[in-house]
Every structure is written in structure tokens, then in C-alpha cells.
Amino acid sequence: MINERFCAVVGLLTLLLCTSATSAQGAWASEPYQASPYTTGTPEPYSPPSSAEKVAAHRGYMGAFSLGVPVWLNVDRNVVRPGAELYGFGGFDMGYVVFGLGLGAMWTPINFYNIPGIGTGFDRRPMTRLFLSPEFRVQVPNRSPLLPYIGISFDANWWRVRETDVVCGGTYYYYCARIAVFRFTPGMTAKLGLAFRVASGGFIDIGVKYSLTGPGSFFFRREQWVTPYIGMLFR
Known part of the structure; x- marks a missing residue:
């Protein structure tokens, strides 16, 4: 009698365990698959910057040379005539500002007979x-072919009109020698310019x-x- 009850209890427990295992397998199989939020797509190809972008983002040395025609103000035009100026400039280009140094020579014809x-x-x-x-320059670098700028310099000038000693x-x-005599005056210059990229x-x-x-x-x-x-101009 006891053996029959024991066998019945064991059989009932075995049936319950089998039913629970079958339900668990069904629930696990029915859960939806969730994709990972991190995808492994193909990276976009790198496109190098264009030449215009490189020039606009330039940082480094700058050089320039120019030919000018000085025209004096508040003078007798029959005496003081327009002349010629040669100017060279070199500096460090930091994008929107440039610090540099200029050297130049200027000649103005004077009609003494007038x-x-x-x-x-x-x-x-x-x-x-x-x-x-010494010159300080402010410029506007951009992707267009135009480079506008303004500058200011403090000038150390040496002048001569055929004076010798x-x-x-x-x-x-x-020994004795005849030398040219130059006389000093301080000054300053403001400039407004526009450079066209060629x-x-x-x-x-x-x-x-x-x-x-x-004076x-x-x-x-x-x-x-x-x-x-x-x-x-080169930059």
C-alpha cells in the first residue's frame, strides 16, 4: 500500500517537471530576437580638401613684393613729380592676422628749376x-579667389637729395672718401589691398x-x- 502511494507521488512529480520544462522551452523559443544597436556599416570614404580650402586654411609664411607710384599731397606738382617705389614684405601668416617686416626704396623726381x-x-x-x-596686417581668408586685407606699419625713413660728405x-x-648722407625721420603707413588668386x-x-x-x-x-x-603675394 505504501509502495503504491509512493509510486503515485513520484509519477505525479515527474509529470509536473516534464510539463514545466516543456513550457519553459516554448517561452524561450517565442522571445523575439533583438538586434544590437551597434551596426558595423562601411565607413564613408575620405575626401581630401580642395586647393581653395587649403589656401583658406593656410598657416605659415607669407611673402610679397610690389611696385608703386608715390604721389605727394599738398605740394607744387610742377616741382614734386610722381615717382617710383619698390617694396618687399615677409611675415608669418596666422590666418586672420599677419605679423611681418617690410623693406623698401622710393624715388621722387624734384624739378629744382621750377x-x-x-x-x-x-x-x-x-x-x-x-x-x-614693421607691419601688422588683418585679412579675411576664404574659399573665394579674393583676399581682402588692411595693414598698418611704423616706418623708419632715411632721406637724401644728393647730399654728400x-x-x-x-x-x-x-685717406678721404666722399659718402652719401641720409637723414632720418619717423613715419607710419596705412594700406588697403585686395589680392586675386591666380x-x-x-x-x-x-x-x-x-x-x-x-619732422x-x-x-x-x-x-x-x-x-x-x-x-x-605668396602664402
Whole structure:
């Protein structure tokens, strides 16, 4: 009797366990598959920047040279004529600003024979200017072929109109020589320019400069002039 009850209980427990296992397998099989949120797609191909983008994002050295025509203001045009200016500039281009140094020479023809009351025996002579100019420039780099900029420089000027002097000396032998005499005046220049890109890193540079110089050992008052110019710029 006890064996029959024990067998019945064991059979009932076995049936319940089999039913539970079958239900669990069905529930596991019926759960939907969830895809991973991280996909492994093909990366987009890298496209190198264009030449215009490279020029717009340039950081490095800049160089320029130009030829200008200085025209003096508030002077007698029959005496002081338009001249010529050669200018070279080199600096470090930081994108929107440029720090650099300029060197130049300027020649202005002076018609001494047209000065009232000067007398006879005078001809045309050039007034020479040599200058050194630390310059600060602000520009607008962009993807277009145009590069506008403004700049300001502080000029150290040396002037001469055929003035000479005689110096003598020597260690082992005595000699004398005639030298050119230049006289100093301080000054400053403001410029407005526009560069047109004609090649990768190469520009045609046009603009105008307004310059003034204070009194010094050459001028007794402030003098000023305007210089339109054209040249080449490299960055």
C-alpha cells in the first residue's frame, strides 16, 4: 500500500517537471530576437580638401613684393613729380592676422628749376627714401579667389637729395672718401589691398597706401603722400 502511494507521488512529480520544462522551452523559443544597436556599416570614404580650402586654411609664411607710384599731397606738382617705389614684405601668416617686416626704396623726381626764386643752374634730381617697416596686417581668408586685407606699419625713413660728405681716416695710411648722407625721420603707413588668386598660393596684389612722416633731420613739418601699387603675394 505504501509502495503504491509512493509510486503515485513520484509519477505525479515527474509529470509536473516534464510539463514545466516543456513550457519553459516554448517561452524561450517565442522571445523575439533583438538586434544590437551597434551596426558595423562601411565607413564613408575620405575626401581630401580642395586647393581653395587649403589656401583658406593656410598657416605659415607669407611673402610679397610690389611696385608703386608715390604721389605727394599738398605740394607744387610742377616741382614734386610722381615717382617710383619698390617694396618687399615677409611675415608669418596666422590666418586672420599677419605679423611681418617690410623693406623698401622710393624715388621722387624734384624739378629744382621750377622752384620760384631758386636761380639758374639747377636741374631735376631724385629724392631718395630708404625705409624699414614693421607691419601688422588683418585679412579675411576664404574659399573665394579674393583676399581682402588692411595693414598698418611704423616706418623708419632715411632721406637724401644728393647730399654728400667727406670722411677721412685710416690705420696704416690716411685717406678721404666722399659718402652719401641720409637723414632720418619717423613715419607710419596705412594700406588697403585686395589680392586675386591666380595659382595655388599665388596672388596678384593691388592696393593703395597712405603714408606720412613727421619732422626730423630732413623735413621741418609733416609730409604725406599716397601710393597706389601692384605686385605679387605668396602664402
